[in-house]
Amino acid sequence: MPNQDNQHNANNNPNNLKLNQSADVTIPNYKSCDSIEITVKPVNKLTIKQYTGMGKKERVQIDIVVNYCKGCELCVAFCPEEVLVMNKETAEVINISRCTKCNICEYLCPDFSISVE
Ligand code: SF4
Numbered sequence: 001m002p003n004q005d006n007q008h009n010a011n012n013n014p015n016n017l018k019l020n021q022s023a024d025v026t027i028p029n030y031k032s033c034d035s036i037e038i039t040v041k042p043v044n045k046l047t048i049k050q051y052t053g054m055g056k057k058e059r060v061q062i063d064i065v066v067n068y069c070k071g072c073e074l075c076v077a078f079c080p081e082e083v084l085v086m087n088k089e090t091a092e093v094i095n096i097s098r099c100t101k102c103n104i105c106e107y108l109c110p111d112f113s114i115s116v117e
Protein backbone atom coordinates (compact mmCIF):
# COMPACT_ATOMS: atom_id res chain seq x y z
CA MET A 1 0.00 0.00 0.00
CA PRO A 2 1.52 3.32 -1.00
CA ASN A 3 2.61 5.65 1.73
CA GLN A 4 0.21 8.58 1.65
CA ASP A 5 2.86 11.12 2.61
CA ASN A 6 5.02 9.96 -0.24
CA GLN A 7 2.11 10.17 -2.60
CA HIS A 8 1.17 13.60 -1.42
CA ASN A 9 4.61 15.08 -1.48
CA ALA A 10 6.13 12.87 -4.12
CA ASN A 11 6.86 15.76 -6.35
CA ASN A 12 6.59 19.49 -6.02
CA ASN A 13 6.71 20.03 -9.76
CA PRO A 14 3.11 19.76 -10.97
CA ASN A 15 4.23 18.91 -14.47
CA ASN A 16 5.70 15.67 -13.24
CA LEU A 17 2.74 14.57 -11.18
CA LYS A 18 1.32 11.18 -11.96
CA LEU A 19 -2.21 9.95 -11.52
CA ASN A 20 -3.38 10.00 -7.93
CA GLN A 21 -0.49 12.16 -6.83
CA SER A 22 -0.90 15.59 -5.35
CA ALA A 23 1.49 18.26 -4.24
CA ASP A 24 1.51 21.43 -2.23
CA VAL A 25 3.33 23.67 -4.58
CA THR A 26 5.62 26.56 -3.94
CA ILE A 27 7.76 27.02 -6.99
CA PRO A 28 9.19 30.17 -8.54
CA ASN A 29 6.94 30.09 -11.61
CA TYR A 30 3.90 30.36 -9.42
CA LYS A 31 3.67 34.09 -8.93
CA SER A 32 1.96 35.18 -5.76
CA CYS A 33 0.40 31.93 -4.61
CA ASP A 34 1.13 31.32 -0.99
CA SER A 35 -0.06 27.81 -1.39
CA ILE A 36 -1.70 25.84 -4.12
CA GLU A 37 -2.52 22.19 -4.04
CA ILE A 38 -2.54 20.36 -7.32
CA THR A 39 -3.98 16.89 -7.64
CA VAL A 40 -4.02 14.74 -10.75
CA LYS A 41 -7.10 12.55 -10.69
CA PRO A 42 -8.27 9.82 -13.01
CA VAL A 43 -12.03 10.08 -13.46
CA ASN A 44 -13.81 7.82 -15.96
CA LYS A 45 -10.64 7.49 -18.02
CA LEU A 46 -10.12 11.26 -17.97
CA THR A 47 -7.24 13.01 -16.32
CA ILE A 48 -8.26 16.01 -14.28
CA LYS A 49 -5.79 18.48 -12.85
CA GLN A 50 -7.40 19.99 -9.81
CA TYR A 51 -5.99 23.21 -8.37
CA THR A 52 -7.19 24.42 -5.00
CA GLY A 53 -6.17 27.44 -2.99
CA MET A 54 -7.26 30.84 -1.74
CA GLY A 55 -8.56 33.12 -4.47
CA LYS A 56 -8.99 36.88 -4.13
CA LYS A 57 -12.08 36.58 -1.97
CA GLU A 58 -12.57 32.96 -1.05
CA ARG A 59 -11.31 29.47 -1.51
CA VAL A 60 -11.38 28.35 -5.13
CA GLN A 61 -11.04 25.10 -6.99
CA ILE A 62 -10.19 25.05 -10.69
CA ASP A 63 -10.42 21.76 -12.54
CA ILE A 64 -8.88 21.26 -15.96
CA VAL A 65 -9.72 18.09 -17.87
CA VAL A 66 -6.41 17.52 -19.59
CA ASN A 67 -7.88 15.16 -22.20
CA TYR A 68 -10.41 17.74 -23.39
CA CYS A 69 -8.18 20.81 -23.48
CA LYS A 70 -7.18 21.47 -27.09
CA GLY A 71 -4.93 24.38 -26.24
CA CYS A 72 -6.99 27.10 -27.92
CA GLU A 73 -5.80 29.62 -25.28
CA LEU A 74 -9.18 31.34 -24.97
CA CYS A 75 -9.25 30.94 -21.21
CA VAL A 76 -5.72 32.32 -20.93
CA ALA A 77 -6.44 35.28 -23.18
CA PHE A 78 -9.66 36.33 -21.49
CA CYS A 79 -8.98 35.69 -17.81
CA PRO A 80 -8.98 39.23 -16.45
CA GLU A 81 -6.67 38.30 -13.60
CA GLU A 82 -3.93 36.38 -15.46
CA VAL A 83 -4.59 33.28 -13.42
CA LEU A 84 -3.96 30.93 -16.33
CA VAL A 85 -1.10 30.21 -18.70
CA MET A 86 -0.42 27.71 -21.43
CA ASN A 87 1.96 24.88 -20.66
CA LYS A 88 2.75 23.34 -24.01
CA GLU A 89 -0.72 22.44 -25.34
CA THR A 90 -2.66 22.62 -22.10
CA ALA A 91 -3.97 25.41 -19.92
CA GLU A 92 -2.75 25.47 -16.36
CA VAL A 93 -3.27 27.56 -13.28
CA ILE A 94 -0.34 29.72 -12.32
CA ASN A 95 -1.78 32.30 -9.98
CA ILE A 96 -4.81 31.01 -8.15
CA SER A 97 -4.63 33.72 -5.49
CA ARG A 98 -5.89 36.24 -8.07
CA CYS A 99 -8.93 34.22 -9.12
CA THR A 100 -12.20 36.04 -8.47
CA LYS A 101 -14.40 33.12 -9.53
CA CYS A 102 -15.86 35.20 -12.34
CA ASN A 103 -16.22 31.97 -14.38
CA ILE A 104 -15.31 33.68 -17.67
CA CYS A 105 -12.85 30.90 -18.46
CA GLU A 106 -15.52 28.29 -17.89
CA TYR A 107 -18.08 30.07 -20.07
CA LEU A 108 -15.62 30.58 -22.91
CA CYS A 109 -14.03 27.15 -23.06
CA PRO A 110 -15.41 25.47 -26.18
CA ASP A 111 -14.59 22.02 -24.88
CA PHE A 112 -15.92 22.20 -21.34
CA SER A 113 -12.44 21.44 -20.08
CA ILE A 114 -12.18 24.04 -17.34
CA SER A 115 -14.49 24.55 -14.39
CA VAL A 116 -14.32 26.85 -11.41
CA GLU A 117 -16.11 26.48 -8.11
S1 SF4 B 1 -12.78 32.28 -12.82
FE1 SF4 B 1 -12.24 34.28 -13.74
S2 SF4 B 1 -10.45 34.99 -12.58
FE2 SF4 B 1 -10.69 32.77 -12.16
S3 SF4 B 1 -9.39 31.74 -13.68
FE3 SF4 B 1 -11.44 31.85 -14.58
S4 SF4 B 1 -11.46 33.77 -15.79
FE4 SF4 B 1 -9.70 33.86 -14.39
Ligand code: SF4
Pocket residue numbers: 064068069070071072073074075076090091108109110111112113114
Ligand atom coordinates in the same frame (compact mmCIF):
# COMPACT_ATOMS: atom_id res chain seq x y z
S1 SF4 C 1 -10.41 27.47 -23.32
FE1 SF4 C 1 -10.61 25.28 -22.78
S2 SF4 C 1 -9.72 24.17 -24.53
FE2 SF4 C 1 -9.06 26.31 -24.69
S3 SF4 C 1 -7.03 26.31 -23.62
FE3 SF4 C 1 -8.62 26.89 -22.09
S4 SF4 C 1 -9.16 24.94 -21.08
FE4 SF4 C 1 -8.10 24.43 -23.00
